[in-house]
Amino acid sequence: MKRIYRIVRWAVVLFFLSSVLVTLLYRWVNVPLTPLMVIRCMQQAGRGEQVRLHYKWVPLSEMSCYLPVAVIASEDQNFLVHHGFDTQAIGAAMRERMSGGRMRGGSTISQQTAKNVFLWPTSSWVRKGFEVYFTFLIEALWSKERIMEVYLNVIEMGDGVYGAESVAQLHFGCSARDLKRRECALIAATLPNPLHYSSERPGPFMRKRQAWIERQMRHVPLFLPKK
Numbered sequence: 001m002k003r004i005y006r007i008v009r010w011a012v013v014l015f016f017l018s019s020v021l022v023t024l025l026y027r028w029v030n031v032p033l034t035p036l037m038v039i040r041c042m043q044q045a046g047r048g049e050q051v052r053l054h055y056k057w058v059p060l061s062e063m064s065c066y067l068p069v070a071v072i073a074s075e076d077q078n079f080l081v082h083h084g085f086d087t088q089a090i091g092a093a094m095r096e097r098m099s100g101g102r103m104r105g106g107s108t109i110s111q112q113t114a115k116n117v118f119l120w121p122t123s124s125w126v127r128k129g130f131e132v133y134f135t136f137l138i139e140a141l142w143s144k145e146r147i148m149e150v151y152l153n154v155i156e157m158g159d160g161v162y163g164a165e166s167v168a169q170l171h172f173g174c175s176a177r178d179l180k181r182r183e184c185a186l187i188a189a190t191l192p193n194p195l196h197y198s199s200e201r202p203g204p205f206m207r208k209r210q211a212w213i214e215r216q217m218r219h220v221p222l223f224l225p226k227k
Helices: 002-025 035-046 066-075 087-098 109-118 125-141 144-154 164-172 181-190 204-217
Strands: 156-158
Touching (some): 002 125, 066 109, 066 144, 066 181, 066 204, 156 181, 164 181
């Protein structure tokens, strides 16, 4: 038992030190690949499809200033003031679920970034626990600007499409810097389910959601990177 205890203790210590080190490293180093990207490529190969992975990192300063505004308006309107967790959104989601309504997420942009960079997509209590831990880490070690930069580069935005630059080039024929306000709102409208909703071929529901996001964007200040 003592031996098992020592092994578990050192495993916990090793995990803690390595996770802090990697998180600190990603404060300055661009994320080369995420678990979700690897999983999606394996799923494509397993179905006998050609592997699709479009991923190109660009700094926040080289993205349209409207893109972070659009995702804040759509996904997490308290992003600039919370410390990783939006208790109001979580409470609203729990109340809606308990009253028999649809299940919706209360995840913040920080939580989504932690999940996308470090964890797997399948939801479980174990993954949620790790998600809370890594959210605390990135909020403590990264700036809000860095969290947004990582989020907009690694987030899934289509089938095999990851990040602002890839979706801009493939769906709009331009760079992330040249995305227009309405295009940014359309991209943000896909984020609840980018494999189901397409910014390249938007339907009526997507157009309706795009219009709603554009209205919400009026209440979000421009998120400009520091020089």
